[in-house]
Amino acid sequence: MARRGASNSEGTQGMKLFARLYAGLAFLLMGFSKIGTPDVFLKSIHTYEILPTEPPFWLNIAAVGLPWMEVLAGMAILSGILRRGAATVAGLFLALFTLAIVWRSFAVMDTEGIAFFDVAFDCGCGSGVVVIWQKLIQNILLLFATLLCTKTWTASTSAPQITRP
Amino acid sequence: MDATQLAAMKLPCTLFGEALLFSFIALALSLTANAVHPTGLDLSRDYFPTVLENPYGKVSLADAVEYSQYIGDEVGGITFLDARKLSTYEAGHIPGARTCDHYQQEKYVPGLLPVLKNAAMIIIYCNGGTCEDSLFLANDLIYQYDIPHESVFVFEEGFNAWRAAGHPIQKGPKE
Numbered sequence: 256m257a258r259r260g261a262s263n264s265e266g267t268q269g270m271k272l273f274a275r276l277y278a279g280l281a282f283l284l285m286g287f288s289k290i291g292t293p294d295v296f297l298k299s300i301h302t303y304e305i306l307p308t309e310p311p312f313w314l315n316i317a318a319v320g321l322p323w324m325e326v327l328a329g330m331a332i333l334s335g336i337l338r339r340g341a342a343t344v345a346g347l348f349l350a351l352f353t354l355a356i357v358w359r360s361f362a363v364m365d366t367e368g369i370a371f372f373d374v375a376f377d378c379g380c381g382s383g384v385v386v387i388w389q390k391l392i393q394n395i396l397l398l399f400a401t402l403l404c405t406k407t408w409t410a411s412t413s414a415p416q417i418t419r420p
Numbered sequence: 421m422d423a424t425q426l427a428a429m430k431l432p433c434t435l436f437g438e439a440l441l442f443s444f445i446a447l448a449l450s451l452t453a454n455a456v457h458p459t460g461l462d463l464s465r466d467y468f469p470t471v472l473e474n475p476y477g478k479v480s481l482a483d484a485v486e487y488s489q490y491i492g493d494e495v496g497g498i499t500f501l502d503a504r505k506l507s508t509y510e511a512g513h514i515p516g517a518r519t520c521d522h523y524q525q526e527k528y529v530p531g532l533l534p535v536l537k538n539a540a541m542i543i544i545y546c547n548g549g550t551c552e553d554s555l556f557l558a559n560d561l562i563y564q565y566d567i568p569h570e571s572v573f574v575f576e577e578g579f580n581a582w583r584a585a586g587h588p589i590q591k592g593p594k595e
Contacts, residue, residue, distance in 0.1 A: 291459075294505070301467075311465060312463055320446060323450035340439035
């Protein structure tokens with residue numbers, strides 16, 4: 256029993272470590288790919304039409320702030336400093352943009368008359384034109400990893416438990 | 421109330437506090453970075469002005485080809501403005517066109533104003549297709565810089581159509 260418990264705990268530990276590395280590195284990469292070109296990212300988020308253009312402040316601050324938020328979230332998740340808060344904020348924005356991508360995919364399907372699996376566009380994610388169903392799978396995996404990073408990793412769940420016979 | 425219940429109540433508060441602190445740090449850092457970044461955004465500027473009507477004229481690819489042969493800074497001359505990013509402009513543009521990135525227009529337009537005010541035709545282009553930067557720049561020239569709308573034209577087919585048609589392309593730094 257003790258051996259199985261230790262094995263499960265090691266498996267959980269491994270999954271958490273993987274989630275932390277995956278989410279941290281993904282946010283770092285996504286953020287760094289946008290930081291240098293705020294105008295390009297501004298155009299990308301404008302096409303989603305989820306933020307008001309009047310007053311323009313909200314759209315502009317999102318274009319300026321989100322890439323830095325992603326970079327900081329990546330650093331926080333990897334380092335462990337403010338990990339849960341960073342993962343929560345990054346996860347919320349990721350969920351919001353994933354929904355926006357789905358919404359825009361439907362609009363593209365409607366205007367271009369193509370099937371969902373053929374939809375491809377520049378989602379403003381920092382990777383240029385992407386096949387959307389693949390991007391959605393990536394986002395869902397990242398969202399799951401980010402969700403794991405919002406959990407409290409106490410000593411009782413992070414360390415192998417020793418059970419006396 | 422035992423320790424477990426207290427801990428359960430404290431958890432969302434700590435998470436919310438962490439999220440708030442993280443958001444504050446990210447916002448402060450991004451605003452500072454934007455202020456010192458050479459291509460930082462003006463947070464109060466409307467980069468996507470609503471074009472209520474079409475106050476500017478339009479030129480076709482054939483017209484643009486013809487007019488490009490008469491580009492000049494003299495009074496009554498023809499000026500081509502490239503509304504795309506500087507790096508894109510440097511990678512290839514219509515020969516004689518001047519760079520005027522719509523998103524950095526406050527850097528370019530003041531220096532170009534003497535030429536623009538005297539030009540008989542200002543032909544603005546970007547990539548064409550879904551690109552609207554040439555329309556936004558035309559709108560801003562008319563409504564923010566008081567350029568007479570009769571002299572502002574947009575080449576909507578844009579640089580991609582120009583290149584696809586095999587017309588000459590100039591590469592290099594800004595003029």
